[in-house]
Amino acid sequence: MQVHELVGAVHEAAWLPWAVQYFFLIAVSATALLTALPGFLSARPGGIRAARLALMAAVTTGVAAPIALLADLHQPGRFWEFFVYTNPTSWMAWGAWIVPSYVALVLAFAWAVHRPGFHAAGARDWRFAPLYRLLALGGPGNGFAPWLGLAAGAAAAGVLAYTGMEVMVVRARPLWNTPLLPLQFAATGAVGALGLMLVLERVLCRDGGLEAQLNRRLALALAIVGALGTLWLAAGLSGLSPRHAEALASVAGFPVWQRIALWAAAAILLPFLLALAMPRRTGWITGLTAIHAAWMFRWSVFMGGQAVPKVGSGLYDALVPAGAAELAGVIGTFGLWLFLAIAYTSFIPWSDAARPAAPVRRAARPV
Amino acid sequence: MDTTRRGFLGAIGQVSIGAAASVAGADPAAAETGAPHWGMVVDLRKCIGCQACTVACIMENAVPEDAFRTHVSVYELVAEGQDPAMVMLPRLCNHCDDPPCVPVCPVGATFKAESGEVLVDASRCVGCAYCVQACPYDARFINHDTQTADKCTFCFHRTQAGLLPACVETCVGGARNFGDLNDPECEVARMLREHQVSVLRPEMHTNPNVYYIGLDEVLDGRVAGEAAYRPPFDAAPARHGEGL
Numbered sequence: 105m106q107v108h109e110l111v112g113a114v115h116e117a118a119w120l121p122w123a124v125q126y127f128f129l130i131a132v133s134a135t136a137l138l139t140a141l142p143g144f145l146s147a148r149p150g151g152i153r154a155a156r157l158a159l160m161a162a163v164t165t166g167v168a169a170p171i172a173l174l175a176d177l178h179q180p181g182r183f184w185e186f187f188v189y190t191n192p193t194s195w196m197a198w199g200a201w202i203v204p205s206y207v208a209l210v211l212a213f214a215w216a217v218h219r220p221g222f223h224a225a226g227a228r229d230w231r232f233a234p235l236y237r238l239l240a241l242g243g244p245g246n247g248f249a250p251w252l253g254l255a256a257g258a259a260a261a262g263v264l265a266y267t268g269m270e271v272m273v274v275r276a277r278p279l280w281n282t283p284l285l286p287l288q289f290a291a292t293g294a295v296g297a298l299g300l301m302l303v304l305e306r307v308l309c310r311d312g313g314l315e316a317q318l319n320r321r322l323a324l325a326l327a328i329v330g331a332l333g334t335l336w337l338a339a340g341l342s343g344l345s346p347r348h349a350e351a352l353a354s355v356a357g358f359p360v361w362q363r364i365a366l367w368a369a370a371a372i373l374l375p376f377l378l379a380l381a382m383p384r385r386t387g388w389i390t391g392l393t394a395i396h397a398a399w400m401f402r403w404s405v406f407m408g409g410q411a412v413p414k415v416g417s418g419l420y421d422a423l424v425p426a427g428a429a430e431l432a433g434v435i436g437t438f439g440l441w442l443f444l445a446i447a448y449t450s451f452i453p454w455s456d457a458a459r460p461a462a463p464v465r466r467a468a469r470p471v
Numbered sequence: 472m473d474t475t476r477r478g479f480l481g482a483i484g485q486v487s488i489g490a491a492a493s494v495a496g497a498d499p500a501a502a503e504t505g506a507p508h509w510g511m512v513v514d515l516r517k518c519i520g521c522q523a524c525t526v527a528c529i530m531e532n533a534v535p536e537d538a539f540r541t542h543v544s545v546y547e548l549v550a551e552g553q554d555p556a557m558v559m560l561p562r563l564c565n566h567c568d569d570p571p572c573v574p575v576c577p578v579g580a581t582f583k584a585e586s587g588e589v590l591v592d593a594s595r596c597v598g599c600a601y602c603v604q605a606c607p608y609d610a611r612f613i614n615h616d617t618q619t620a621d622k623c624t625f626c627f628h629r630t631q632a633g634l635l636p637a638c639v640e641t642c643v644g645g646a647r648n649f650g651d652l653n654d655p656e657c658e659v660a661r662m663l664r665e666h667q668v669s670v671l672r673p674e675m676h677t678n679p680n681v682y683y684i685g686l687d688e689v690l691d692g693r694v695a696g697e698a699a700y701r702p703p704f705d706a707a708p709a710r711h712g713e714g715l
């Protein structure tokens with residue numbers, strides 16, 4: 105039987121590119137924080153330089169993300185209702201509590217890690233000394249930082265869990281309703297975080313050893329993303345998982361989706377091979393491609409997912425940004441991030457950040 | 472209660488004589504069981520695709536230009552060796568008994584009313600559009616005049632006043648039938664008893680309250696096949712100008 109739709113309604117995307125920006129930034133932030141923690145919390149030497157960049161990435165994207173989220177609300181002025189009328193059956197309602205906790209804990213952890221630096225800057229004789237004295241809150245001690253770090257790490261895990269589940273539970277969109285999605289969000293988030301760290305390394309450090317170290321980690325994250333993608337495809341093609349099969353069927357057969365699949369494969373394979381073969385001197389290209397891959401994954405999932413009609417025929421136009429306002433949202437969010445990154449590197453003694461000092465124990469008094 | 476247009480109004484008339492303040496649901500059966508359970512039966516054999524319901528709904532509910540609470544999809548089906556057939560499919564919110572749009576709402580702004588309608592409290596809705604994503608029927612949208620979630624209400628304001636929903640009232644072919652599914656005497660209940668009916672996307676287990684007589688199963692889910700002509704991308708109306 106042949107079917108031709110003669111009259112049908114077009115449904116515009118209800119989650120705008122702001123949502124793509126939010127999910128991209130928050131995943132980069134959460135995975136960057138989890139990457140930073142071992143460097144700051146373990147006694148193993150060597151990880152601290154990467155950890156500094158990771159923390160920078162976590163803080164700057166973590167602050168920018170909720171702003172993009174707020175912009176995606178059609179009634180941003182009512183955001184307070186999330187906290188007054190929390191509906192426990194909604195993952196989004198949980199997210200409303202998890203995200204601010206996460207951002208607050210990341211900021212608190214970053215403050216604690218940099219407290220000795222703030223204190224030192226406050227002790228110098230210069231124009232901004234009073235400001236840094238204020239920031240240091242009267243001392244250099246940061247023995248409590250590991251606890252803040254662990255709490256922020258738990259909140260980061262919460263962020264990854266809720267963002268994945270929030271999208272995964274939407275049965276009405278087969279492309280979203282796949283059990284692998286939360287893992288894919290987390291793994292591509294790590295790819296984006298490492299990509300961002302590589303770019304930051306190229307701009308701020310230019311240290312071949314660190315570049316190689318980050319490239320090797322990136323290769324591992326890309327391998328995980330590739331493995332998850334292969335698993336997704338295999339589960340769909342074999343029909344072993346009906347939900348993956350349905351997801352695949354919802355987009356297979358559309359040339360635009362075949363191009364997206366090829367593009368995504370290239371965006372994973374290219375930096376993977378480069379990072380493995382030439383871990384030095386490729387940081388710019390692997391880093392930028394990795395950021396692109398993580399971002400494009402979300403664009404395809406969110407805008408592409410909304411381009412698939414639930415009852416109508418064909419595809420809607422959501423895959424392509426619909427005009428200047430949407431592009432402005434994307435560019436504006438990245439601009440905000442850039443501003444935060446410049447502020448962070450200008451005002452925070454980030455390159456002095458060290459493993460938090462163990463709490464000073466009182467000497468045992470002689471009895 | 473009778474639910475053809477004439478019957479529905481007739482029943483209201485009878486009730487109104489006895490109790491001036493009575494509304495649509497105030498028939499004897501409903502009085503015993505409490506609230507009515509509104510439902511719709513669409514007899515596709517009678518739909519002529521005139522879109523009078525689409526227009527009536529827009530006028531009644533001030534639906535903005537770029538959206539629909541209800542519309543009639545029109546398909547051409549060409550079966551092997553047969554002449555092409557034109558098929559109409561009126562679409563609207565199914566007022567599901569297990570509505571996936573309700574549990575996802577982060578602030579509890581969308582809810583199921585006692586009489587079965589799934590409604591949105593626009594004064595509470597934060598416009599997050601999670602419900603728009605969760606509805607398997609594309610029955611919801613963000614209303615850019617109110618910046619909140621919008622959808623068919625089964626014309627709650629009209630049924631409260633003893634009137635039929637605007638689309639039913641205006642249906643030229645008499646395809647749309649509305650009434651209390653709890654009332655065995657009601658026309659829609661009788662239609663459900665006497666006809667084989669189907670619902671859209673039964674695999675979603677949403678338990679819709681909109682039933683169809685004569686629905687071809689190639690149309691009950693996401694309809695495969697060629698899409699209707701859509702204006703080219705740059706001719707599409709601008710979405711909406713939100714900013715930070």
Ligand code: SF4
Nearest residue numbers: 564565567570572606
């Ligand atoms: S049709 Fe959609 S909007 Fe209406 S009740 Fe069902 S899930 Fe909710």
Ligand code: SF4
Nearest residue numbers: 576596597599600602
């Ligand atoms: S758009 Fe409104 S009704 Fe829908 S889930 Fe969000 S707050 Fe609830």
